[in-house]
Amino acid sequence: MNLKPTIGIETHIELNTNTKMFCRCKVVDTEEPNISLCPTCIGLPGALPVPNEKAIRYITLLALATGCAITKKGMFHRKNYFYPDLPKNYQISQFDLPVGENGKLEIVIDNEKDYVEIERVHMEEDTGKSSHEGTGRIDSATSTSLDFNRSGVPLVEIVTKPVIQSSKVAVAYIEELRQLAIDLDISEGKLEKGNLRFDANISVAPSESDELGTKVEIKNMNSLRSLERAIDYEIKRQSSAIENGESIIQETRHWDESKETTTSMRSKEGSADYRYFSDPDLPNMVLSDEFVNQVKDSLPPLPHENRNKLVETGLDLSDANVLSKSEKWILELYFEVFDNTKDSKATFNWITGELQGQMRKLEIKSLPEWFSPAFLSDVIKLIDENKISFTSGKVILEELIQKDTTPDDVAKKLDLYQENDESAISEIVNEVIKDNQDIVERIKNGEDKLVGFMVGQIIKSSGGSINPGIAKEILSKELNL
Amino acid sequence: MSEKFDITNIAKLASISLSDDEKQKLSSDLSVILDHVQALSNLELDTNIEDVYIHPLEKELVLDQDVEKPSLTHDEALSNAPKASDGKFIVPPSLE
Numbered sequence: 001m002n003l004k005p006t007i008g009i010e011t012h013i014e015l016n017t018n019t020k021m022f023c024r025c026k027v028v029d030t031e032e033p034n035i036s037l038c039p040t041c042i043g044l045p046g047a048l049p050v051p052n053e054k055a056i057r058y059i060t061l062l063a064l065a066t067g068c069a070i071t072k073k074g075m076f077h078r079k080n081y082f083y084p085d086l087p088k089n090y091q092i093s094q095f096d097l098p099v100g101e102n103g104k105l106e107i108v109i110d111n112e113k114d115y116v117e118i119e120r121v122h123m124e125e126d127t128g129k130s131s132h133e134g135t136g137r138i139d140s141a142t143s144t145s146l147d148f149n150r151s152g153v154p155l156v157e158i159v160t161k162p163v164i165q166s167s168k169v170a171v172a173y174i175e176e177l178r179q180l181a182i183d184l185d186i187s188e189g190k191l192e193k194g195n196l197r198f199d200a201n202i203s204v205a206p207s208e209s210d211e212l213g214t215k216v217e218i219k220n221m222n223s224l225r226s227l228e229r230a231i232d233y234e235i236k237r238q239s240s241a242i243e244n245g246e247s248i249i250q251e252t253r254h255w256d257e258s259k260e261t262t263t264s265m266r267s268k269e270g271s272a273d274y275r276y277f278s279d280p281d282l283p284n285m286v287l288s289d290e291f292v293n294q295v296k297d298s299l300p301p302l303p304h305e306n307r308n309k310l311v312e313t314g315l316d317l318s319d320a321n322v323l324s325k326s327e328k329w330i331l332e333l334y335f336e337v338f339d340n341t342k343d344s345k346a347t348f349n350w351i352t353g354e355l356q357g358q359m360r361k362l363e364i365k366s367l368p369e370w371f372s373p374a375f376l377s378d379v380i381k382l383i384d385e386n387k388i389s390f391t392s393g394k395v396i397l398e399e400l401i402q403k404d405t406t407p408d409d410v411a412k413k414l415d416l417y418q419e420n421d422e423s424a425i426s427e428i429v430n431e432v433i434k435d436n437q438d439i440v441e442r443i444k445n446g447e448d449k450l451v452g453f454m455v456g457q458i459i460k461s462s463g464g465s466i467n468p469g470i471a472k473e474i475l476s477k478e479l480n481l
Numbered sequence: 482m483s484e485k486f487d488i489t490n491i492a493k494l495a496s497i498s499l500s501d502d503e504k505q506k507l508s509s510d511l512s513v514i515l516d517h518v519q520a521l522s523n524l525e526l527d528t529n530i531e532d533v534y535i536h537p538l539e540k541e542l543v544l545d546q547d548v549e550k551p552s553l554t555h556d557e558a559l560s561n562a563p564k565a566s567d568g569k570f571i572v573p574p575s576l577e
Contacts, residue, residue: 017547024550033568034559038552044561054547075536084572132574145569148558272494283538 001243002207005235007164008119008215010199011177013156013187014126015058020152021125022049022092029193033147041152043087048281051076055123055154056099058186060287060295062156063100063121065180065302070292071097076123076282079274084144085128087151095276098122099287105180106304107172108321116173117161126153156186162201162212167231171224174198179303179325197222200231203248204238213238214248218255218262230255234262306331314344322352329366330356333373340377343384350380350397358398370404378407386467392416418467422474425458425466429474432457440479451475486511 019026023040039047063070077095100121107114128148132141158177164170178196181187188195198221205213216238218230233255238248253262301309303324310320313335323334330351338347355376359367379396382388388396388411399410411417419425433440436457443450451472458471475481488508492499499507555568564571 019547019549023552024545024548025552026549034570035555037555037558042553042558050545051542052547053544056544084570084575130575133571134574141574143564144572144575145566146572147569272490275494278536280538283540283542284536285542 003204003239003242004207005165005202005204005231005238006162006212007166007170007231008162008201009160009164009170009173010201011158011174012126012197013062013158013177013181013189014195015055015154015156016185016187017052017054017058017154019052021052021055021123021154022152023047024050024052025152027153028149030149034149036149037151041087042148043089049092049279051123051282051285052154056285056287057295058154058184059099059121059123059156060292061184061186061299062158062181063103064292064296065184065299066100066103066105066118066121066158068100068103068118068121070100070287072287072289072292073097074099074285074287076279076285077276078279079124079276081274083127083130084146085130085148085151087128087148091124091127092279092282093124093157093276094122095271095278105173105176107169107176108307108317109169109172111316111318113317114169114172116169117163119159119161121156121158124155124157126150126155162203162215167228167235170200170231171228174224174227175325176303183300183303183306183328185300191222191224194222198227200227200234202231202234202238204235204242213242214250216248216250216262217252219252219265221255226255226257229260230262233260237262310334313338315348319345319348319352323348326352333367333376336373337376337380340374341380341384343380346380346384347376350376350393354394354397355401358401362401364401368401368404371400375400375407382407382411386420386470387411387418388416389418389467392418415463415465417465418470419462419465420467420470422470425462425470425474426478428462428466429458429471429478432461433475433478443479443481451481485515 017027020036020041023038025036025038025041028036040049060070074094075097076092078090079093079095080090082089098120101119103118103121104115105118107116128146128151130144130146132144134142160173164173174196178189178191181196182189190196200218200221201215202218203213203215205211216234218234221227221230234253241248249264252265254265255262306324307317307320310323311317315323323331334347334351337351338344341347359365376397379388379393379400382396383390383393392411392414395414395416396407396410399405399414400407419428432454436454439450439454443454454475455468455472458475459466459468462471486508488499488504488511491511492504559565559568559570562570
């Protein structure tokens with residue numbers, strides 16, 4: 001049976017506001033529990049929520065950047081469920097009037113553009129953190145301990161339509177969304193800190209069917225590796241169940257990273273289980289045209305716009321995608337260096353290969369103050385003009401990262417400039433030919449591979465200052481090869 | 482009107498248990514109520530959902546600046562906790 005998977009992803013992005021969503025408690029990043037709390041975020045009776053203007057601005061940025069239509073008169077709803085990390089017994093969220101709807105996000109797959117359709121972008125609040133004390137196993141815990149520092153931190157939820165066909169597309173989508181949040185400066189985008197967390201809804205159906213199969217939700221993943229493996233595992237599990245004639249149960253499953261399997265957590269809730277109703281504490285949220293236009297005007301260059309600019313310099317889409325997901329200074333460095341060299345591929349390779357490789361080796365996260373983008377352009381140009389070898393370029397770069405100097409100074413100090421004067425090179429070549437008559441004889445008798453040996457000898461007698469390409473060229477000429 | 486609801490699921494959501502007889506009686510009662518409310522669907526509304534959405538408050542939402550305000554101290558926050566340990570609220574074990 002030919003089967004096709006369909007995936008929809010719900011992503012929660014923690015915004016990097018100074019204070020929480022519905023109270024003015026500071027958002028703190030600390031292990032010290034319960035130090036930033038007030039009656040609102042621990043759900044004491046009588047406390048009233050007041051939304052954070054910056055969070056509304058941030059979600060509007062994200063909704064506009066994903067091409068969503070903005071709901072001008074929106075509303076907050078209560079999503080009711082009982083769990084100790086939710087002290088009010090409901091989460092303030094949005095239901096049928098989210099901030100944004102019907103958008104799309106451009107992604108790059110195999111050097112081609114693709115789009116993931118976005119169903120909605122809505123605002124909500126995070127819960128506290130619970131840990132289960134006792135034997136370490138959740139099902140035999142003796143008590144639950146709670147830290148409410150995270151309770152009320154603004155969360156944006158982005159829901160895709162069920163349009164994703166593979167784990168590869170899912171990963172590309174999350175990478176793009178993460179970069180967008182970073183470029184918009186609305187989140188730190190650190191997966192390891194849980195700034196982005198995602199749930200995947202996965203179903204499998206016969207290829208020819210227009211209807212989707214029964215969906216299974218995998219909750220709370222926060223690494224791309226988990227996302228990829230959980231989706232692949234789940235597609236396989238559901239496919240073999242269907243092939244064996246078993247039915248798929250609509251449920252929520254948990255991805256177990258150590259066992260690399262998903263296990264059933266509970267039967268899936270429908271929206272009726274949450275008894276949504278409009279929050280009587282929060283009147284209609286009206287986003288005026290003036291506000292929306294002001295937010296629109298403040299949009300920075302988006303990742304797909306950066307990619308387009310990079311492609312204009314001559315890079316292919318896949319390389320442009322890599323750079324569009326780099327730190328901002330790397331992107332700026334690329335454009336500055338390219339302006340001088342006009343060689344997109346060499347600029348890309350030197351920045352993403354050598355420069356970042358050496359920085360990783362030296363364990364430094366940013367370039368030293370003295371390092372000017374012109375240094376990298378100079379190195380690339382010197383190689384291009386055959387004035388230094390590629391290997392010398394690497395040596396120079398290494399020096400430039402570690403010492404306050406210039407490419408020219410390093411090349412002179414380490415004697416890395418190549419001899420390009422043909423008559424001077426010819427002189428050395430003829431010298432080497434004279435000293436190696438037996439080899440020359442063998443080359444003339446057809447032992448081609450000995451040409452390499454001769455080139456080596458020429459470079460050796462020049463003290464490494466001759467470009468191997470030119471040496472070979474002149475040698476061939478002298479030997480009439 | 483034909484039944485468009487699952488009485489067993491509604492009972493589950495309301496956390497009540499119903500006997501078969503009660504299910505039958507409540508199903509027909511609920512059908513009558515839904516038929517009555519169904520009259521609303523016959524209204525012709527060509528207005529935007531945003532314009533007709535009814536909220537108990539007529540005022541518009543007021544937003545606050547993203548500036549920290551002092552509030553409860555750690556000890557005050559925990560003072561109503563039934564039990565606390567290592568600075569955390571302690572509650573009976575709960576499972577997902």
